[in-house]
Amino acid sequence: MFRQTAIALTLTLLGSAQVHAINAKYAEQLERSGCTQVTEAQGCDIHKTKAENAKAGFGAAAPAADSGLNMSYAQKLERSGCTQVSELSGCDINKTQAENAAAGFGAAPAAASTSPYAGNWVATFPETGATVANIRIDDQDQVWVNDKQVSARKSDGALVFKEGMVTYTIQGDRRLKGEDGWVDNDAGTKGPIAAK
The missing domain is CATH 2.40.128 (Lipocalin)
Structure with a gap:
């Protein structure tokens, strides 16, 4: 009986040890760089600063001096007139709202007819x-x-x-x-x- 209890306790401790897989140094690198484990796998460099990674398209938006080429996802949604749902249906967040409206997404431009048949x-x-x-x-x-x-x-x-x-x-x-x-x-x- 003691042996079974000892084995169960050992297995429990081994199972809970994996919960703390990220060490403190790695967590600090993620915080400093603005990366996540997912974005790091996509190319975000944990050895760079948040600003450097933002310029590469990861994390927060790039500074305004970059002419908006590295806009955040939310900014691209706003500019394009897309939503997360319409993007999945083909709305292109890299196009303007007028271009997406002409393709049938979002509100049509003001000069366009309100009827699709007109x-x-x-x-x-x-x-x-x-x-x-x-x-x-x-x-x-x-x-x-x-x-x-x-x-x-x-x-x-x-x-x-x-x-x-x-x-x-x-x-x-x-x-x-x-x-x-x-x-x-x-x-x-x-x-x-x-x-x-």
């Missing part, structure tokens, strides 16, 4: 490129097909409208390519719609 569109035959219809959509999603106003409805992120036997669909998410199109239910033909 603008002039042309429906064409895929084989010949001949025009099927000229489409105009305003900021309130009112639609004109060949200068005739038609009613429109939103369905699953797309604006859908009909003129005669032809049904037109324009996607609201401009990142989706090749999904704007028309279908003539009478003739059984279909084709693309492109922005002018």
